[in-house]
Amino acid sequence: MQLIDDDLDLSAYLQEPEDAHKIRKASDWAEDVINDFWRPKEAPKAGLGFGKTRHDFEIRRGEVTLWAGINGHGKSQFVGQVVLNQLRDGQKVCMASLEMPPLRTMSRMSRQAFGNDRPTPDFVRKFHRWTDGKLWLYDHVGACRTETMIAIIRYAADAFGVDQFVVDNLTKVVDGEDNYNAQKDFVNRLCMVAHDTGVHIHLVAHVRKGKSENDQPGKFDVKGAGSITDLVDNVFIVWRNKAKEEAIRSGDLRHDRNEPDTVLQLEKQRNGETEGDYRFWFHPAALQYLETTSDTAHQLQMNMAEGMAV
Known part of the structure; x- marks a missing residue:
């Protein structure tokens, strides 16, 4: 894991590239179209890293994915596990966790990687060595200007060749939930920089609370x-089953413990054919989201030979 300093000179990345919207002949895409039709179902691709979503969703280059949920429903934590899956599968990722310092980010990811709440010192050191050349963190907590965030993404793509970038979250870049024009402008620019660089951008955002947190947004x-x-x-949309949690705490034996702890809702997929819900069960000690009730928390398998290049 490497840090991107907050005082980095980004002047070279603050301007949009002149050829951002260059015109190309249609035949340039012939091989990509063939691959789109004929690539084997089992061919390597970047997915979320879960078996149940494997054939339904692909993290495609140049796209923007919104991860939304009610405050406290675990969306950032879920994205953290997805990032671990990406690193395991050979993707390079940069994270801008604007609500949490790098220490907290890496502590949580170390716990998820270890599969329990007390990762050993040796494991933590090995895990951090393994992330070198795979994971970068923007060392900044708090509000961030739109221009700076766009420049950081361009810099990470150019300097480190990252495949994916996480912006957590929207409210730290655009202040005020009713600042609609600024929100639209920022998300539109995220889409542009994703298209220009090929980086897949993950944007974390909040949803409004309804009448009850038990209602899935x-x-x-x-x-x-x-x-x-x-x-x-x-x-x-990441939704946490708080009604189940409360029933278990209160000893309500009528509650079905087989109900999922978390539901991941795929609400939109512009370039895919699948939408729907995926059920997960949460392991509190490991902070891991498991795919079935019989799954157990697992430790990340690290090939150290793949994790040392910068």
Whole structure:
């Protein structure tokens, strides 16, 4: 894991490239179209890293995915596990966790990687060595100007060749949930920089609280401008089953413990054919999201030979 300093000179990345919207002949895409039709179902691709979503969703280059959920429902934590899956599968990722310092980010990811709440010192050191050349963190907590965030993404793509970039979250870049024009402008620029660089951008955002946290929200409940979900390519909603948690705490034996702890809702996929819900069970000690009730927390398998290049 490497840090991108907050005082980095980004002047070279603050301007949009002149050839951002260059015109190319249609035949340039022939091989890509053939691959789109004929690539084997089992061919390597970047997915979320879960078996149940393997054939339904692909993290495609140049797209923007919105991860939304009610505050406290675990969306950032879920994205953290997805990032671990990406690193395991050979992707390079940069994270801008604007609500949490790098220490907290890496502590949580170390716990998820270890599969328990007390990762050993040796494991932590090995895990951090393994992330070198795979994972970068933007060393900044708090508000971030739109221009700076766009420049950081361009810099990470150019300097480190990252495949994916996480912006967590929208409210730290655009202040005020009713600042609709600024939100639309920022998300539109995210889509442009994703297209220009080929980086897949993950944007974390909040949804409005409804009458009850027990009601599952949808894409129309995302806080801010309605254009946010229109502009992005994919929309996921992370919902935490707090009714189940409360029933278990209160000893309500009538509650079905086989109900999922978390539901991941794929609400939009512009370039895919699948939408729907995926059920997960949460392991509190490991902070891991498991795919079935019989799954157990697991430790990340690290090939150290792949994790040392910078």
